[in-house]
Amino acid sequence: MADTALAAAAEQIERARAEKSKRPTIAGFFDEATNTISYVVHDPATREAAVIDSVLDYEAASGRTSNGSADRIVEYIEQNGLSVTWLIETHAHADHLSAAPYLQDKLGGKLAIGREIIRVQDVFGKIFNAGSDFERDGSQFDRLFDDGDTFAIGELEGIALHVPGHTPADMAFIVGDAAFVGDTIFMPDFGTARTDFPGGDAAQLFRSIRRLLELPRETRIFLCHDYKAPGRDDYAWETTVGQQRDENVHVKDGTTEEEFVAMRTERDSTLAMPKLILPSVQVNIRGGRLPDPEENGVSYIKIPVNAV
Template sequence: MGKVWSSIVRPDTDVARDRATAQIERTLADDSKKPTIAGFFDEATNTVSYIVHDPATCEAAIIDSVLDYDAAAGRTSNGSADRMIEYVTSKKLKVVWLIETHAHADHISAAPYLQEKLGGKLAIGREIIRVQDVFGKLFNAGTDFERDGSQFDHLFDDGETFTIGQLEGIALHVPGHTPADMAFIIGNAAFVGDTIFMPDFGTARADFPGGDARRLYQSIRRLLSLPRETRLFLCHDYKAPGRDDYAWETTVGQQRDDNVHVKDGISEDEFVAMRTSRDSQLDMPKLILPSVQINIRAGRLPDPEDNGVSYIKIPVNAV
């Protein structure tokens, strides 16, 4: 197993993972530490957003929200976000965190709109700074675009703990899909972003700038070393062939037994060969160009130009 962990941490020194394991085990032994979770599926982008709250205090976090975007018309709307606001209001929740698992390439975040309506701190992993640097250059964002993560209220480090009311949370850095991907363990649930999909669909791509299939494998195996009962909540589902319904909740045990790309027994080298070959055949996500340049700004549009209009750049022959 040493090779699996070579570019992250060795299993006997993974303090953050061990703390997450202890947290999950405490939650499994005490129902009062379990979060209440509601998933909101956006079929247009195959994205699942979550509202996670503490039943005891009604404090909540919103994870990976979606801003509706009509690419042909260049118009945004808030229907998906408004459904989340309605849920928060109906349950009388207090939003304390608006969390992004990474800078999404397939949808635009609604976090600024939700923050305006509901409050809370907007947060992402600290490695967003690397993503801002790469894509700031691609989009020629200029010196006015800060590449220090300051667009967010908080940058999570690997192993950092946080709370939602009485719920315990811990952030784990899980790079590979992008350099900045994070998983957030809250109680006995892990919100894993784009690292892994349902067992019958496999794993995320690793061919975006800064992506790395080997690191993705290592990150996934880090997550799959958590207790088998750990609930995994995914950011996307695309309905694998032969499955009629969308699904986005699974467990560590199910993934270790059945994931078609990375179940137990599949080596790092086998995974890297598969992922590299598969990624070379994939089209780019339809919304990658608008999504990334907005999401590296924490979901905010580029500053309006002198006519009061914000513009999204399309780099020609550069991607």
């Protein structure tokens, strides 16, 4: 069966490579506490922008949130005279809390994620015993993207691609000649994302990554995380399809699905859970909002014991 969404994305990338006005301006904001890169992507012609994978600062020991990372984005947008159209999440992150509601209050824009967030909400709603008041229909978001859906940032073209495996809801977003791939893949010297969270699937991740690597070799890839592979001194978060196909230590050309699944399964069995997984997922399935305050006006994050 023809992959019409991928073909459309490839055509869009080629158009953007041929015409500079169809390429986005991209600024990355690295949060070392969570090894996360957030992006502001804007159309130089109209100054319309999207924010991808924002970070709300969270101190686990005290349970306190703060907005330093998000305020860096606000400052950049205001200094550059940008207008926010979209606040996009590539998936419900397990390693940081989203600052999307804070940014939406400050800057506007529609909050968007992949439609399979509904499945993630159902799974984790049960784990956290969220109760009947917690809607499991994605209604916490303004837009739920399906595979192949298109959107606009000013005059720039965008396409959403469903790339499950790390979680069921992972999406990649193609804007002009750039691909924002969330947690599917990392720098070539570090490899790929884990698949041992509820709903994760190593074989599915392999197929999702290989699908992305069918895009033109010159496609710019922007990553959601970097952890500095052994022997590398600097953080990095931009690569290309060609570099990934030639050099990725887990999934370069010639790697079979069986080899990848065996490697990923063995590697995942040695990994500790992300230190912020319980607060992060609990908040992010709510679109970045804290659980409703209780009678005393305080929000509480649950810690399920022996459940994850």
